[in-house]
Amino acid sequence: DGGITQSPKYLFRKEGQNVTLSCEQNLNHDAMYWYRQDPGQGLRLIYYSQIVNDFQKGDIAEGYSVSREKKESFPLTVTSAQKNPTAFYLCASWAGQGSEKLFFGSGTQLSVL
Amino acid sequence: EDQVTQSPEALRLQEGESSSLNCSYTVSGLRGLFWYRQDPGKGPEFLFTLYSAGEEKEKERLKATLTKKESFLHITAPKPEDSATYLCAVQEGQAGTALIFGKGTTLSVSS
Numbered sequence: 001d002g003g004i005t006q007s008p009k010y011l012f013r014k015e016g017q018n019v020t021l022s023c024e025q026n027l028n029h030d031a032m033y034w035y036r037q038d039p040g041q042g043l044r045l046i047y048y049s050q051i052v053n054d055f056q057k058g059d060i061a062e063g064y065s066v067s068r069e070k071k072e073s074f075p076l077t078v079t080s081a082q083k084n085p086t087a088f089y090l091c092a093s094w095a096g097q098g099s100e101k102l103f104f105g106s107g108t109q110l111s112v113l
Numbered sequence: 114e115d116q117v118t119q120s121p122e123a124l125r126l127q128e129g130e131s132s133s134l135n136c137s138y139t140v141s142g143l144r145g146l147f148w149y150r151q152d153p154g155k156g157p158e159f160l161f162t163l164y165s166a167g168e169e170k171e172k173e174r175l176k177a178t179l180t181k182k183e184s185f186l187h188i189t190a191p192k193p194e195d196s197a198t199y200l201c202a203v204q205e206g207q208a209g210t211a212l213i214f215g216k217g218t219t220l221s222v223s224s
Contacts, residue, residue, distance in 0.1 A: 042214040104156035
């Protein structure tokens with residue numbers, strides 16, 4: 001079945017450590033996105049990529065980095081510069097061409113030890 | 114200033130008690146308005162896309178409508194399994210532009 005796979009489901013970060021969240025899709029979608037969700041808050045855009053080897057900052061990009069070397073993959077690194085990383089992270093891809101909507105993965109919960 | 118505002122923040126209903134959720138938006142060039150359902154600890158699940166004022170879409174007990182300033186998600190005779198957080202989002206400009214989300218309405222339906 002086609003979909004978006006995020007891993008791990010739970011992740012713990014020690015202070016000063018960089019961690020990477022994985023996002024893989026087999027939907028053949030060009031555009032991919034990373035959102036952050038805090039309790040009682042909406043989804044806030046971190047980074048997005050419309051095409052391989054290109055990405056743009058969203059509203060809250062500070063302390064995060066991404067890469068887009070393959071169409072299927074859009075990993076997010078939470079760096080030590082992100083001082084409040086505890087949140088639920090959601091990866092999504094855009095289905096265009098007559099079925100326009102965002103497909104979401106199942107999310108990664110990141111917590112600080 | 115929030116571009117997408119959802120109300121109420123939380124809503125408690127008895128099974129069978131119909132109600133509506135509101136999503137107001139202030140973006141200038143609306144391309145589409147989206148509704149999603151999210152269960153705790155899971156990714157949002159797509160419900161509807163609306164493109165123009167006057168458009169309506171239905172799915173089981175849910176009906177979404179759109180005006181030039183807001184959208185409503187009407188829930189008719191809800192059941193406990195309809196309990197979830199409902200998210201509204203808007204898209205400006207071109208297809209594929211990142212969606213802007215509201216904070217959501219958490220619906221609880223008791224039997």
